[in-house]
């Protein structure tokens with residue numbers, strides 16, 4: 001499945017990273033307006049607006065189902081770990097550790 005399908009490309013409102021793809025971790029369906037997403041570059045929580053463009057949101061909405069909320073928090077932590085790993089890789093490269 002094309003991860004770009006149904007997404008309106010934009011830049012992350014937080015880090016300006018170009019966002020033109022999304023993977024739905026919960027089902028095979030493409031993201032829909034109102035769905036939440038996590039920036040792959042800075043782990044900010046974002047929301048898809050009516051054009052399915054990722055826009056800023058003030059954290060996780062209060063009315064979100066607790067299961068979805070947990071899932072989103074896990075996804076955010078996974079991205080944060082990935083970002084940290086990437087930084088570690090950069091710092092090891094060219095460092096003295098082997």
Ligand SMILES: [Zn+2]
Nearest residue numbers: 012015039042
């Ligand atoms: Zn970002």
